[in-house]
Amino acid sequence: MSDPQLPAKTALRDQVLAARRRRPLVELGEASRATAEHLLAAPEVRRAATVAAYVSIGGEPGTSHLLDALAATGTRVVLPRLLPDGDLDWGTWRGSAALAPARLGLLEPEDSLGVDAVASADAVLVPGLAVSGAGLRLGRGGGSYDRALARVPVGTWTCVLLFEDEVGRDVPAEPHDRPVLAAATPAGITRFRPAPA
Structure with missing residues (x-):
C-alpha cells in the first residue's frame, strides 16, 4: 500500500531543490x-x-563559517557519518582537512563515536529542504535524521538550516517525522512551539 503523503513530499522536494539550483x-x-x-x-x-552539526553540500545553506566559528570558541562539534543502512554514526569535527569523501558526495569525519553520540549534544543542527509552521521538517527522504532526532533527549534544541522561502511551508506529516524546535535562515531564527504532550 502506498503512502498518500509520498507524492506531496516528492513534489515539494523537487520544487525546493529546483529553487536551490537557481541560487547564485x-x-x-x-x-x-x-x-x-x-x-x-x-x-x-x-x-x-x-553541538551536533553537518557539512553542507551542493545548494544547501552553507555550514563552513559556522563550523569554523564553533571550533574557534572551543565548542565540541560532532558530525554525522552515513552508515550503509541509512542510519547516522557521529564523529568529531577537526577541521575541513580531516574530512573524508563518502558516498552521496558527503564529507565525513573519520572517527566513530556511535549512533547514540548525538544524544550528548546540547544543540542539534540539521539539514532540510523545508519546515512547516509547527516545526515539521522535510528532509531528502532517507529517514536518517528522523532516526537521529529520535535519539535526542526531549528539550534539546533542534534547528534546521534553511533559506527564508523554505520556512512555513505545508510539509506533509508521516508518523516517523520528528519536528524541530527552530529554523535558522540568513534572516534570523524562527522558533516553533513544541507540540503539546
Missing part, C-alpha cells in the same frame, strides 16, 4: 555567513558545550 553562488556564501551569525548569537548555541 555569491548568494550561498552570503547566506552561509548570515546564518552562522544568527546561530552563534542564539543562546542555545552560545551555551552549548557540544
Whole structure:
C-alpha cells in the first residue's frame, strides 16, 4: 500500500531543490555567513558545550563559517557519518582537512563515536529542504535524521538550516517525522512551539 503523503513530499522536494539550483553562488556564501551569525548569537548555541552539526553540500545553506566559528570558541562539534543502512554514526569535527569523501558526495569525519553520540549534544543542527509552521521538517527522504532526532533527549534544541522561502511551508506529516524546535535562515531564527504532550 502506498503512502498518500509520498507524492506531496516528492513534489515539494523537487520544487525546493529546483529553487536551490537557481541560487547564485555569491548568494550561498552570503547566506552561509548570515546564518552562522544568527546561530552563534542564539543562546542555545552560545551555551552549548557540544553541538551536533553537518557539512553542507551542493545548494544547501552553507555550514563552513559556522563550523569554523564553533571550533574557534572551543565548542565540541560532532558530525554525522552515513552508515550503509541509512542510519547516522557521529564523529568529531577537526577541521575541513580531516574530512573524508563518502558516498552521496558527503564529507565525513573519520572517527566513530556511535549512533547514540548525538544524544550528548546540547544543540542539534540539521539539514532540510523545508519546515512547516509547527516545526515539521522535510528532509531528502532517507529517514536518517528522523532516526537521529529520535535519539535526542526531549528539550534539546533542534534547528534546521534553511533559506527564508523554505520556512512555513505545508510539509506533509508521516508518523516517523520528528519536528524541530527552530529554523535558522540568513534572516534570523524562527522558533516553533513544541507540540503539546
